[in-house]
Amino acid sequence: MSDPRPIGVFDSGVGGLTVVRRLREEFPRESFLFLGDTARLPYGTKSPETVERYSLANVGFLLARDVKFLVVACNTASAVALPAIEAISPVPVVGVIEPGAEAAVATGRRRIGVIGTEATIASGAYARAIARRAPGREVIARACPLFVPLAEEGWTDNAVARETAEIYLSPLRGKIDALVLGCTHYPLLKDTIAATVPGVLLVDSADAVCEAVRPLLSPARRNEDESEYHVCVTDAAERFRAVAERFLGRPIDRLEHVEITGNV
Amino acid sequence: MSDPRPIGVFDSGVGGLTVVRRLREEFPRESFLFLGDTARLPYGTKSPETVERYSLANVGFLLARDVKFLVVACNTASAVALPAIEAISPVPVVGVIEPGAEAAVATGRRRIGVIGTEATIASGAYARAIARRAPGREVIARACPLFVPLAEEGWTDNAVARETAEIYLSPLRGKIDALVLGCTHYPLLKDTIAATVPGVLLVDSADAVCEAVRPLLSPARRNEDESEYHVCVTDAAERFRAVAERFLGRPIDRLEHVEITGNV
Numbered sequence: 468m469s470d471p472r473p474i475g476v477f478d479s480g481v482g483g484l485t486v487v488r489r490l491r492e493e494f495p496r497e498s499f500l501f502l503g504d505t506a507r508l509p510y511g512t513k514s515p516e517t518v519e520r521y522s523l524a525n526v527g528f529l530l531a532r533d534v535k536f537l538v539v540a541c542n543t544a545s546a547v548a549l550p551a552i553e554a555i556s557p558v559p560v561v562g563v564i565e566p567g568a569e570a571a572v573a574t575g576r577r578r579i580g581v582i583g584t585e586a587t588i589a590s591g592a593y594a595r596a597i598a599r600r601a602p603g604r605e606v607i608a609r610a611c612p613l614f615v616p617l618a619e620e621g622w623t624d625n626a627v628a629r630e631t632a633e634i635y636l637s638p639l640r641g642k643i644d645a646l647v648l649g650c651t652h653y654p655l656l657k658d659t660i661a662a663t664v665p666g667v668l669l670v671d672s673a674d675a676v677c678e679a680v681r682p683l684l685s686p687a688r689r690n691e692d693e694s695e696y697h698v699c700v701t702d703a704a705e706r707f708r709a710v711a712e713r714f715l716g717r718p719i720d721r722l723e724h725v726e727i728t729g730n731v
Numbered sequence: 732m733s734d735p736r737p738i739g740v741f742d743s744g745v746g747g748l749t750v751v752r753r754l755r756e757e758f759p760r761e762s763f764l765f766l767g768d769t770a771r772l773p774y775g776t777k778s779p780e781t782v783e784r785y786s787l788a789n790v791g792f793l794l795a796r797d798v799k800f801l802v803v804a805c806n807t808a809s810a811v812a813l814p815a816i817e818a819i820s821p822v823p824v825v826g827v828i829e830p831g832a833e834a835a836v837a838t839g840r841r842r843i844g845v846i847g848t849e850a851t852i853a854s855g856a857y858a859r860a861i862a863r864r865a866p867g868r869e870v871i872a873r874a875c876p877l878f879v880p881l882a883e884e885g886w887t888d889n890a891v892a893r894e895t896a897e898i899y900l901s902p903l904r905g906k907i908d909a910l911v912l913g914c915t916h917y918p919l920l921k922d923t924i925a926a927t928v929p930g931v932l933l934v935d936s937a938d939a940v941c942e943a944v945r946p947l948l949s950p951a952r953r954n955e956d957e958s959e960y961h962v963c964v965t966d967a968a969e970r971f972r973a974v975a976e977r978f979l980g981r982p983i984d985r986l987e988h989v990e991i992t993g994n995v
Contacts, residue, residue, distance in 0.1 A: 613877075615880075
């Protein structure tokens with residue numbers, strides 16, 4: 468018997484919809500409840516303590532809506548808050564760091580670059596996860612804070628995006644063979660990033676998450692039509708709809724505005 | 732008799748320290764209590780409802796610390812939350828929009844440009860405040876969302892900053908005679924902005940606030956040495972220290988981390 472409850476996914480904002488998009492492609496008969504914490508984004512520039520506090524509030528919201536397991540689509544939250552989330556969650560929790568590290572190692576490439584937010588890179592989570600699997604690999608990590616606002620502005624392939632990528636990534640050129648896109652926003656800049664580090668294999672952790680989710684699913688019996696797809700945000704600014712549709716690659720029927728109260 | 736209580740100043744982040752810096756230069760014998768809501772920044776991309784909720788929480792914090800009046804250094808909060816703040820505050824409240832509009836009109840220039848966050852520009856607050864004072868002036872407003880992360884990254888005068896300014900401001904070239912920098916972050920980009928719209932007079936609302944504050948002050952009697960200068964932040968990520976020092980133009984001895992709880 469398949470479990471009809473939705474898969475709960477959260478991100479600091481709507482960037483995590485890139486993960487939902489991939490999961491939907493792979494598991495079209497599953498239902499999804501997505502929460503974007505748009506009232507408190509971004510997480511990537513904030514302290515681990517604050518990110519953990521917000522993450523636990525998001526998890527509380529999703530658990531109250533009876534999700535069958537949790538996907539932490541946010542790299543920053545996965546990097547700094549996963550142990551705290553696992554400690555309170557009665558359902559399984561999938562982050563994006565371990566699957567991303569797994570996919571990076573699976574490329575077989577020797578020198579692995581990792582880019583992400585300041586908080587993700589400062590945590591060292593990707594480097595540790597890669598070292599655990601393949602101690603011999605070299606890892607070079609670099610924070611690229613401006614990639615997030617560029618993706619949100621829709622400037623993914625103009626002179627500003629190219630020059631920004633050049634500043635962040637030229638120090639990595641010739642030093643890496645694969646590059647982990649360690650932030651849900653970065654896939655939107657994929658072409659610009661690829662052009663800046665030619666010959667480097669890009670690893671999208673959104674792809675890797677599907678493999679981590681698969682063992683948690685029993686074969687779905689219902690039709691695709693019955694699967695539900697629900698997007699909640701903590702701030703309903705109209706801009707988030709445009710950004711969300713850019714990430715999801717299609718229009719969104721309804722953004723539900725929810726409030727998460729308490730010590731957040 | 733002078734009132735020894737501090738002037739309470741808040742901003743979404745530490746950008747408002749540009750306002751504190753100007754106030755300190757002008758009123759060196761006053762004490763200041765600054766609150767940067769770094770856990771929830773930015774405000775400029777969020778909805779008026781969320782910005783109002785956060786602003787009222789900040790005001791509650793400052794009032795509980797017995798400030799003699801409030802300066803809302805954040806343009807976005809001033810644009811969308813000032814009536815709500817005035818409704819709950821027992822002490823006077825000074826925002827940055829009215830002083831900025833006053834200063835823009837006082838330039839005597841006919842065609843006035845305004846740049847700010849998406850929320851500030853969407854509110855139309857500057858255009859209304861200018862029209863009330865000088866109905867004949869033309870106002871052209873433009874949101875420049877990437878200026879905030881550029882200023883925080885310290886990229887104020889490189890190729891990325893110049894190209895970004897070109898994209899945002901070239902449509903205003905030849906159409907404006909003065910330009911209001913309607914965000915506390917923008918003064919850091921002053922040189923780049925000035926070079927993009929040559930011949931245009933820049934108006935910094937941080938300067939204008941001093942004139943609005945002056946009537947609220949009685950002559951200070953104490954020595955400059957006795958004045959206190961206290962910076963609080965809701966998120967203590969180390970990056971905010973660097974950003975704060977960039978805005979303040981000098982080292983900060985102590986950033987106090989405070990938590991604002993409740994429905995925020």
